[in-house]
Amino acid sequence: MFHDPSRFGRPGTAGSRGVVWIIARAFTPDGGSGPGYARAMASAYAELGWAVSLFACSTAGRQQTQSGAYQLADVGSGRPWRVQLRMLCALFAAWFRGPLPAAIHACTWRAGLAALPFAVPLVVTVHGRDIARPTGLSFRLMRFVLDRATRVVAVSEAARALVLQRLPHLADRCIVARGGTTAARATDRRAILSRGTGPARILTTGRLLPRKNIGSALMAVRAALNSGHALHYRIAGDGPDRARLQEWIDELGLGDHVELLGAVDAIELQRLRAEADIFLHPQIALDQGTDVEGFGFGVADAMAEGLLCIVGREGGPAELVRDGETGFVVDGRSKDAIARALDAALRHPALRTAMGLRARQWVVGNLSWRRHGQLCLDELQMPTGPLAVQPVRVAA
Numbered sequence: 001m002f003h004d005p006s007r008f009g010r011p012g013t014a015g016s017r018g019v020v021w022i023i024a025r026a027f028t029p030d031g032g033s034g035p036g037y038a039r040a041m042a043s044a045y046a047e048l049g050w051a052v053s054l055f056a057c058s059t060a061g062r063q064q065t066q067s068g069a070y071q072l073a074d075v076g077s078g079r080p081w082r083v084q085l086r087m088l089c090a091l092f093a094a095w096f097r098g099p100l101p102a103a104i105h106a107c108t109w110r111a112g113l114a115a116l117p118f119a120v121p122l123v124v125t126v127h128g129r130d131i132a133r134p135t136g137l138s139f140r141l142m143r144f145v146l147d148r149a150t151r152v153v154a155v156s157e158a159a160r161a162l163v164l165q166r167l168p169h170l171a172d173r174c175i176v177a178r179g180g181t182t183a184a185r186a187t188d189r190r191a192i193l194s195r196g197t198g199p200a201r202i203l204t205t206g207r208l209l210p211r212k213n214i215g216s217a218l219m220a221v222r223a224a225l226n227s228g229h230a231l232h233y234r235i236a237g238d239g240p241d242r243a244r245l246q247e248w249i250d251e252l253g254l255g256d257h258v259e260l261l262g263a264v265d266a267i268e269l270q271r272l273r274a275e276a277d278i279f280l281h282p283q284i285a286l287d288q289g290t291d292v293e294g295f296g297f298g299v300a301d302a303m304a305e306g307l308l309c310i311v312g313r314e315g316g317p318a319e320l321v322r323d324g325e326t327g328f329v330v331d332g333r334s335k336d337a338i339a340r341a342l343d344a345a346l347r348h349p350a351l352r353t354a355m356g357l358r359a360r361q362w363v364v365g366n367l368s369w370r371r372h373g374q375l376c377l378d379e380l381q382m383p384t385g386p387l388a389v390q391p392v393r394v395a396a
Contacts, residue, residue: 017049018102020377021094023087023111027056027074031238031263032207033297036182037125038107042070044180044373045105053101055090055114057083087114103150103380112145121150121380126174128155128294128316131162133287139166146170153177153376155295156316162292177376178319179295180369181304182266199230200346203276203307205269206298208239211291213312213332215248217280220339222252229346231257233280236272238263273305277352278345283312284332293317300367303327303359308352310341320367326359 022041026034035058042052046069053071062076073094075086091114105123106112109131112124124146134142146152146167152174154160160176202221204214214235221233235245235258242260249258264272273279279302285292296317299309303320311317312332321327328341345352 018051019099020045020050020052021091021101021104021115022052022054022070022107023091023104023114024054024056024107025111027054027058027060027072029060030058033127033295034107036297037179040180040182040369041105041107041373041376043068044369045377046070047370048373048377050102051099053094055087055094057087062086084114088117091115091118103377105376106145106149109142109145112149113141116145116148122148123151123153123376123380124149125153125155125376126159126163126294128159128162128292129290131159131166132290132292143167149173150380151175151376155179156319158292158316158319159294162289175375177372178367179297179300179372180367181300181363182297199232200278200349201276202231202233202278202280202342203236203272203302204234204280204298205236205272205302206281208235208237208241208245210241211283211286211293211315212241213282213284214241214245216282216332216335216338218245218248218252218254218258219335220280220282220342221258222254223335223339224342224346225254225257227343229343231346233258234261234272234276235259236261236264236269273302273307276302276305276307277349278342279303279307279309280342281309281311281317282330282332282338283315283317285314296320300363303356304363304367306356306360308345308355309359310338310345321359322362326355326362 022038024034024038026032027038028035038054038056042054045052052069055073057075057077059077060074063074065072073090075083075090077083095118101120103121103123104115104118106115107125109124112122115122152163152170154163154174154176155178157176160174163174164171204217206212224231246260249255281299283293293315299311299317299320302309309321309327311321311329313329314332318329321329323329330337330341
């Protein structure tokens with residue numbers, strides 16, 4: 001491993017606290033929650049006083065830029081082994097150029113592979129299916145990275161349970177640190193209180209994947225229309241389920257009531273949340289629990305906007321919603337349960353407004369990227385002399 005204690009970042013040389021490297025395997029403009037997580041962590045560490053270098057790979061192509069609070073080195077896309085080689089070259093170039101990082105944060109265990117040659121504390125985030133699915137060589141590589149990690153950060157209790165199910169010896173260094181929200185919270189209290197007039201506006205956002213269970217959501221919408229409710233349902237996002245969802249919309253006769261919007265940018269997504277009344281996200285776990293929603297960034301953002309959320313009880317989103325107080329937690333495998341929750345939200349506009357306000361209040365008090373960043377680095381043995389990565393007391 002490589003280290004030279006005299007060249008580690010110091011106050012006055014990079015950031016007031018030193019340098020943190022972030023390594024991500026996905027970044028803008030690519031889809032999914034990975035790019036959002038990497039950007040949020042870069043901003044959080046910068047807010048905490050760190051100078052941040054973000055190393056990523058994306059379809060935007062190879063580039064080095066200063067992007068607001070962090071320096072971005074994008075090694076581009078391509079065959080995995082070539083991307084990994086370019087990532088290692090970028091990291092070594094930054095290492096020898098200095099200043100050296102006080103810690104490296106890998107946004108996934110696969111991103112952590114490139115951090116292994118460097119003798120500094122390593123933080124690795126685990127999200128859910130990235131931990132549950134690896135087998136064979138992939139499992140051995142995952143275990144090797146996580147064994148090397150000083151801290152393993154699970155984004156939910158569900159994600160931590162998957163880690164300990166497969167690697168129980170990591171219990172003492174695997175913590176839960178829930179993420180924050182990307183919503184700007186531009187919707188004020190008066191705007192939330194004004195909701196409930198006219199046809200109800202229902203929203204789903206995110207990658208269109210089987211575990212999102214949007215087909216069951218469409219059936220609940222059909223049942224609500226059959227019961228006489230006036231509504232409009234928007235689905236924002238792209239993914240492998242899109243064609244099948246369009247077929248279901250046609251088969252259920254929902255063409256006049258459901259919009260399949262495709263991918264939208266952050267500004268449009270903010271507008272959709274601000275205009276919505278209900279957020280519908282009845283996710284389920286598939287493949288014997290290995291394909292699971294780890295956190296639920298879309299749900300967190302919707303709650304931050306004061307939306308009543310209907311979520312499935314499997315996976316991380318169920319940890320965000322207090323059933324009957326800030327939204328509804330349902331059995332996502334029961335179409336009747338989803339339909340009953342949606343019917344209750346549609347019948348009582350005042351109830352969904354009150355729940356949405358409580359949801360927003362809970363998010364403000366409990367979800368913060370700054371807090372997430374603090375937990376990631378809290379009490380790590382930062383390098384101040386000849387480096388020895390030692391066991392640390394894990395944050396509660």
